[in-house]
Amino acid sequence: TCGICVEKCPFDAIEIINLPQELEDDPVHRYGENAFSLYGLPVPLEGQVTGILGPNGIGKTTAVKALAGELAPNLGRHADPPGWDAVLDAYRGTELQDYLADVRDGEVSVARKPQYVDKIPDQFDGSTEQLLENVDERGVLDDLLERLDIEHVREQDIDSLSGGELQRVALVACLARDVDFYFIDEITPYLDISQRVKAARLIQEMAEEHGKSMLVVEHDLAILDLVADNLHVAYGEPGAYGVITSPKSVRNGINEYLKGYLDNENMRIRPNAIEFEEHAPRQVSRADTLVEYPDISKSYGEGEFSLDVEGGTIRENEVLGIVGPNGIGKSTFAQLLAGRLEPDEGEADFDLDIAYKPQYIEIDQPMRTDSFLRSITDRVGSSYWNTEIAQPLQLDRIMEQQLTDLSGGERQRVAIAACLSETADLYLLDEPSAYLDVEQRVRATNAIRRFAEQQDATVMVIDHDIYMIDLLADRLMVFDGEPAVHGRASEPKGMRDGMNDFLANLDITFRRDENVGRPRINKPGSQLDKEQKKQGEYYYSL
Numbered sequence: 001t002c003g004i005c006v007e008k009c010p011f012d013a014i015e016i017i018n019l020p021q022e023l024e025d026d027p028v029h030r031y032g033e034n035a036f037s038l039y040g041l042p043v044p045l046e047g048q049v050t051g052i053l054g055p056n057g058i059g060k061t062t063a064v065k066a067l068a069g070e071l072a073p074n075l076g077r078h079a080d081p082p083g084w085d086a087v088l089d090a091y092r093g094t095e096l097q098d099y100l101a102d103v104r105d106g107e108v109s110v111a112r113k114p115q116y117v118d119k120i121p122d123q124f125d126g127s128t129e130q131l132l133e134n135v136d137e138r139g140v141l142d143d144l145l146e147r148l149d150i151e152h153v154r155e156q157d158i159d160s161l162s163g164g165e166l167q168r169v170a171l172v173a174c175l176a177r178d179v180d181f182y183f184i185d186e187i188t189p190y191l192d193i194s195q196r197v198k199a200a201r202l203i204q205e206m207a208e209e210h211g212k213s214m215l216v217v218e219h220d221l222a223i224l225d226l227v228a229d230n231l232h233v234a235y236g237e238p239g240a241y242g243v244i245t246s247p248k249s250v251r252n253g254i255n256e257y258l259k260g261y262l263d264n265e266n267m268r269i270r271p272n273a274i275e276f277e278e279h280a281p282r283q284v285s286r287a288d289t290l291v292e293y294p295d296i297s298k299s300y301g302e303g304e305f306s307l308d309v310e311g312g313t314i315r316e317n318e319v320l321g322i323v324g325p326n327g328i329g330k331s332t333f334a335q336l337l338a339g340r341l342e343p344d345e346g347e348a349d350f351d352l353d354i355a356y357k358p359q360y361i362e363i364d365q366p367m368r369t370d371s372f373l374r375s376i377t378d379r380v381g382s383s384y385w386n387t388e389i390a391q392p393l394q395l396d397r398i399m400e401q402q403l404t405d406l407s408g409g410e411r412q413r414v415a416i417a418a419c420l421s422e423t424a425d426l427y428l429l430d431e432p433s434a435y436l437d438v439e440q441r442v443r444a445t446n447a448i449r450r451f452a453e454q455q456d457a458t459v460m461v462i463d464h465d466i467y468m469i470d471l472l473a474d475r476l477m478v479f480d481g482e483p484a485v486h487g488r489a490s491e492p493k494g495m496r497d498g499m500n501d502f503l504a505n506l507d508i509t510f511r512r513d514e515n516v517g518r519p520r521i522n523k524p525g526s527q528l529d530k531e532q533k534k535q536g537e538y539y540y541s542l
């Protein structure tokens with residue numbers, strides 16, 4: 001260890017991480033002797049979207065409680081809390097002085113979008129309409145529901161909604177309030193890209209047009225880049241201490257985070273940089289064929305959803321990315337491959353064994369994590385399993401916990417581990433990024449890639465996080481059409497063709513950051529956007 005971490009280094013640091021300057025100062029808050037300490041606070045600014053980028057468990061909720069006046073920071077003096085006046089003294093002359101004075105005087109009102117929307121049905125019985133009618137302080141319900149394409153769920157019971165619908169209802173419930181300060185703990189889980197972009201636009205309008213302070217935690221970096229006006233990076237040791245930096249420009253903040261080095265703080269937060277390829281990787285077809293399938297059609301019945309699949313080949317030990325909107329037939333295709341659905345047209349007599357991680361994870365058995373995983377494979381605890389599965393997915397600390405006590409991000413990691421622990425012909429992971437923080441996404445990506453290479457396994461990954469798809473996929477299969485009505489699935493394509501088709505459907509182009517080559521969404525109608533569309537290059541530079 002490097003001296004500051006209580007447990008093993010979260011970043012497997014090869015080099016010694018230098019002691020952060022902030023830790024020599026007093027914390028903003030400490031929960032108790034040897035308990036979690038928070039250093040630094042984000043600064044909410046009127047008319048701005050402030051982003052926070054960093055791991056889970058690093059004190060974001062603690063910081064928001066302080067900014068909402070629900071927790072009086074104790075400045076590290078937990079035994080003898082000094083009270084608000086001392087806090088104000090400590091922040092005199094800083095950007096937070098006026099804001100904290102208002103908090104002390106009870107003049108700041110706050111609305112929040114919780115991180116785990118899956119829990120909403122446990123806490124609320126009734127219809128969407130009933131949930132929303134009490135919160136429509138701005139009289140904007142109709143508009144918000146329409147802008148997020150969820151008017152159709154108005155009359156529906158909350159417990160019948162899909163995760164993507166719940167996510168948007170929760171966002172509407174937050175944005176319909178009339179308060180000073182809005183805290184959105186993750187925008188994107190379960191939303192497809194166009195839904196993500198629409199939600200981001202609404203959040204920006206709250207700042208730009210209504211002058212509100214918006215604070216957003218987001219792990220989809222393309223969306224964070226799009227939505228935020230300035231950015232705090234958070235780092236530390238989850239569960240032990242967290243540091244929230246002074247605000248940075250969004251571009252610098254994300255670039256520094258990806259490089260693993262914070263310039264102003266003179267602080268290494270990860271030994272290696274996360275890098276993207278600017279040019280499309282060359283297509284290699286060394287691998288053997290896992291399955292070759294003809295054109296297939298499937299309809300669920302007269303007037304119901306139908307899917308047309310273009311015939312193609314899936315290779316052994318490739319990671320095939322699957323992209324496209326929600327409700328377009330991606331799971332239907334998987335069920336056709338598994339032989340669980342019969343096609344209407346096309347000779348398709350498959351009998352592939354598929355290990356499947358669904359989008360919405362239901363592991364609610366009253367069982368410990370280790371017993372659950374042992375019920376799937378007897379390799380739990382073997383050195384292969386420990387290094388290739390448990391370590392990258394950070395299962396150590398949760399092996400002895402009950403499944404029902406796990407957080408959303410923990411359940412996701414257990415579900416990915418469970419899927420990769422099965423013996424199967426094909427591994428299908430539906431939205432593995434949901435509720436994982438950026439660091440966990442990168443680790444999960446590496447684990448999945450290594451799994452495919454080392455186990456000669458074929459992995460198909462459905463995800464909406466472009467950065468994750470970019471880092472993961474060897475080839476892409478693109479779904480388009482009209483969600484819930486008709487879907488078309490392309491044959492698996494090389495990354496350049498696949499990304500171009502996918503992003504042309506969405507009408508979104510990406511440019512490259514000059515410093516780190518990271519993809520950034522172009523402003524619609526900008527010079528670059530127009531040029532790239534004309535050339536048909538939506539993602540990779542030539």
Ligand code: ADP
Binds near residue numbers: 031061
């Ligand atoms: P985040 O929102 O970044 O996930 P939180 O602010 O919720 O993080 O929590 C940061 C750390 O503080 C966690 O390790 C959590 O267990 C700890 N913590 C939160 N609330 C309390 C509390 N009331 N007493 C002691 N520790 C707490």
Ligand code: ADP
Binds near residue numbers: 304305326329485
């Ligand atoms: P995706 O995985 O892309 O989100 P799905 O394949 O799950 O899409 O669903 C595509 C469409 O088919 C959706 O509108 C869904 O409601 C509908 N659908 C899925 N399963 C059935 C079924 N068994 N009967 C009728 N409609 C279905």
